[in-house]
Amino acid sequence: MTTPMPSLAVSACTATSALGHGLDTHRQALEQGRSGLRPNDISQAPLPCWIGRVDGVEDEPLPAALADWDCRNNRLAWLGLRQDGFLDRVHAARTRYGADRIALLLGTSTASIGATEEGYRRLDASGHLPDDLRRRAIHSPHSLTDFVAAALALEGPCLTVSTACSSSAKVFASAERMIRLGLVDAAVVGGVDTLCDSVLFGFGSLELISAEPCRPFDEARNGISIGEAAGFALLERADAAPQAPRLLGWGESSDAHHMSTPHPEGLGAELAIREALARAGLEPTQVDYINLHGTASHKNDTMEANLLARLFPTTTRASSTKGFTGHTLGAAGIIEAVIALLAIEGGLIPGNLGARAPDPACSASFAWHAAHQRVAVAMSNSFGFGGNNACLVFGQAQVSR
Amino acid sequence: MNALSVYVEGLGVWSSTLADIDALRARRAGAPPATPVERPPASRLSAGERRRASASVLLAVEVAGQAVAMSGRAADTLACVFASAYGDLAITDYLCATLARTPDELSPTRFHHSVHNAPAGYWTIATDCHAPSSAICAGHATAGAGLLEAATLACAGQQPVLLVCSDIAGHGPLGEVVACHHDFGGGLVLSPILGPGSRARLALTLARTSCTPSSPPIDCTSGMSDNPSAALLPLLESLLDATGHVTLAAARGLALHARVEPMA
Numbered sequence: 194m195t196t197p198m199p200s201l202a203v204s205a206c207t208a209t210s211a212l213g214h215g216l217d218t219h220r221q222a223l224e225q226g227r228s229g230l231r232p233n234d235i236s237q238a239p240l241p242c243w244i245g246r247v248d249g250v251e252d253e254p255l256p257a258a259l260a261d262w263d264c265r266n267n268r269l270a271w272l273g274l275r276q277d278g279f280l281d282r283v284h285a286a287r288t289r290y291g292a293d294r295i296a297l298l299l300g301t302s303t304a305s306i307g308a309t310e311e312g313y314r315r316l317d318a319s320g321h322l323p324d325d326l327r328r329r330a331i332h333s334p335h336s337l338t339d340f341v342a343a344a345l346a347l348e349g350p351c352l353t354v355s356t357a358c359s360s361s362a363k364v365f366a367s368a369e370r371m372i373r374l375g376l377v378d379a380a381v382v383g384g385v386d387t388l389c390d391s392v393l394f395g396f397g398s399l400e401l402i403s404a405e406p407c408r409p410f411d412e413a414r415n416g417i418s419i420g421e422a423a424g425f426a427l428l429e430r431a432d433a434a435p436q437a438p439r440l441l442g443w444g445e446s447s448d449a450h451h452m453s454t455p456h457p458e459g460l461g462a463e464l465a466i467r468e469a470l471a472r473a474g475l476e477p478t479q480v481d482y483i484n485l486h487g488t489a490s491h492k493n494d495t496m497e498a499n500l501l502a503r504l505f506p507t508t509t510r511a512s513s514t515k516g517f518t519g520h521t522l523g524a525a526g527i528i529e530a531v532i533a534l535l536a537i538e539g540g541l542i543p544g545n546l547g548a549r550a551p552d553p554a555c556s557a558s559f560a561w562h563a564a565h566q567r568v569a570v571a572m573s574n575s576f577g578f579g580g581n582n583a584c585l586v587f588g589q590a591q592v593s594r
Numbered sequence: 595m596n597a598l599s600v601y602v603e604g605l606g607v608w609s610s611t612l613a614d615i616d617a618l619r620a621r622r623a624g625a626p627p628a629t630p631v632e633r634p635p636a637s638r639l640s641a642g643e644r645r646r647a648s649a650s651v652l653l654a655v656e657v658a659g660q661a662v663a664m665s666g667r668a669a670d671t672l673a674c675v676f677a678s679a680y681g682d683l684a685i686t687d688y689l690c691a692t693l694a695r696t697p698d699e700l701s702p703t704r705f706h707h708s709v710h711n712a713p714a715g716y717w718t719i720a721t722d723c724h725a726p727s728s729a730i731c732a733g734h735a736t737a738g739a740g741l742l743e744a745a746t747l748a749c750a751g752q753q754p755v756l757l758v759c760s761d762i763a764g765h766g767p768l769g770e771v772v773a774c775h776h777d778f779g780g781g782l783v784l785s786p787i788l789g790p791g792s793r794a795r796l797a798l799t800l801a802r803t804s805c806t807p808s809s810p811p812i813d814c815t816s817g818m819s820d821n822p823s824a825a826l827l828p829l830l831e832s833l834l835d836a837t838g839h840v841t842l843a844a845a846r847g848l849a850l851h852a853r854v855e856p857m858a
Contacts, residue, residue, distance in 0.1 A: 236697075237697065293800075293802040293848065302709065302710075306686065306689075306690075309686065309768055310689075310690050310693050310694070312690070312768075313691055313693070313768075314693075316767055320767060321767055321770060322768070327771055328771075329771055329773075332768055333679065333680065333733055334680070334681050334731045335732055335733040338732070339846075342845070348802060348848060349845070349848065350739065350800070350844060351732060351735075351844075351845035352732045352739040352743060353730060353732060354728060355710030355711065355729050356709075356710070356714065356727075356728060356729050357710075367746070369750075370747060374598065374746060374749055374750055376598075376746065376800065391690075391693065391705075394693060394700045395689070395700060395705035395706075396705075398700045398701065398702040398705055399702045400702075445728075446724055447715075447723055447724050448724070449718045449719050449724055452715050452716070452719070460724070461724060577709075578711070578715065579709060579715025580719070581715065581727060581728075
């Protein structure tokens with residue numbers, strides 16, 4: 194029996210994706226319905242598809258002291274950390290609580306495997322990784338979090354969650370547990386994933402990639418567009434930032450169904466949603482906006498549209514924002530959590546960009562275009578390979594439960 | 595820092611010369627090393643799943659199955675944390691080698707096996723478990739960070755939790771850099787409350803220190819010290835004795851002290 198949890202303040206957050214660097218570019222793109230997708234210009238061999246690529250990642254070398262971690266994924270992390278004054282906010286928290294009283298919990302699906310891929314393309318004459326890439330730090334799924342711990346000088350509990358596309362949603366749950374038990378006073382959560390051949394050709398091999406920009410919840414949708422992103426948030430006890438928006442609840446579950454397709458009736462997804470609402474102490478009718486997982490894969494969107502219609506009234510508005518950013522995989526949880534927070538802050542329901550003719554399973558909840566209304570409570574769904582589900586609930590500081 | 599208290603209800607272990615906890619107990623009592631075996635039986639998987647599963651999945655499912663069987667708990671309601679420093683190094687080697695030559699020929703099965711949560715996915719499918727499952731890593735501190743995450747999940751959720759720490763040996767050019775030469779997996783079932791299945795109490799405290807983690811006993815597991823998951827082995831040994839004090843790295847500069855106390 195899940196009981197309500199004390200809410201946490203989300204006292205700072207930031208996002209960098211194909212929409213741009215920092216929160217302002219995201220606000221503007223969501224208002225204007227401007228997609229960040231472009232034709233694939235990053236895979237090493239041709240692959241006809243659209244991608245959500247972040248501009249300028251290659252131009253952002255790491256500080257010399259952190260050069261051991263240099264690779265494209267950590268460059269994106271570094272770019273993301275420097276937006277919206279986030280570094281300063283973490284520095285202030287470090288001063289207030291102490292470096293060992295702040296947890297660092299990040300999600301990623303492939304971390305810096307792009308650097309390992311490059312090493313294999315440039316093997317030396319004896320078949321070894323080339324000298325410049327013989328760095329253990331970057332050939333590990335913990336590369337991202339290890340780098341960010343050094344960059345932020347944090348010395349508390351530090352771990353990477355890697356549960357595919359739910360990774361950077363689940364870190365909010367881990368952080369809440371650690372803060373509630375008093376292991377730490379605050380947590381930096383988030384996630385980073387970069388475009389690389391593994392995911393482009395991997396999802397391609399599963400025939401899950403669309404040749405055109407993805408069309409979530411369109412009746413003729415034909416696959417995902419992959420994106421890359423970095424996002425971070427600072428979580429503290431509510432009394433530390435009384436005016437900040439809140440993390441109200443989280444839910445986690447497993448489908449126990451299939452490694453690469455969701456449960457057709459959304460059994461695990463529903464468990465995660467119900468658990469998140471119970472932990473938030475809210476009824477479905479109190480949810481104003483849901484940022485859907487909405488990948489534009491045939492199976493996910495059918496399952497999720499049916500689930501939405503079954504569990505929520507049509508006064509709950511909902512959309513997928515994958516048409517803006519692409520599916521940013523291990524970073525999707527944090528990017529869409531930030532979009533949910535922007536919805537609360539600005540009273541903005543993002544439109545479900547990319548769909549032309551709605552799937553008949555879609556209820557009147559769907560926001561096909563951006564709309565302005567008060568958003569007191571916003572939810573974000575993240576469902577990953579292996580049937581790994583997470584759901585987060587955020588709210589205004591003064592939301593009544 | 596604050597302490598967490600959990601009760602250990604089940605243990606599991608596997609390496610090529612340690613088939614299970616009984617084998618570890620026997621080795622500590624002076625039995626000769628067993629003849630190495632190639633693959634763990636992973637009997638919780640169906641025959642079809644066992645055929646499809648990768649080496650990292652077989653290893654993780656094996657120790658998970660052992661620990662849950664000893665606990666007497668039903669696997670289908672048990673939240674689980676699967677920790678692995680490297681994930682499936684053999685599949686990463688395959689992926690990178692294939693992408694460098696013939697990316698269009700990438701195997702879709704190997705690709706979906708490449709996710710870090712493949713063991714969690716296979717385990718929850720095999721046991722029909724809808725409880726939360728996670729897959730984590732923390733470099734050299736993976737075992738300690740995994741234990742901390744699992745104990746936190748148990749205490750915060752007031753629920754029993756399965757922890758698996760497992761890493762397989764590296765392959766190819768990546769394997770050279772990673773330098774992990776032996777498969778090792780360890781598993782625990784933790785409960786926040788004392789019950790009939792409690793075998794020992796674990797008191798966990800975090801300390802900011804440049805800790806010296808407890809080393810695996812060399813005679814049981816020669817060459818195992820390069821496997822980050824083997825950091826769990828000294829704790830498994832203390833749990834067999836139901837007494838002792840073990841230190842694991844939990845993060846850079848953060849130690850997790852585990853005091854093992856017998857049941858009254």
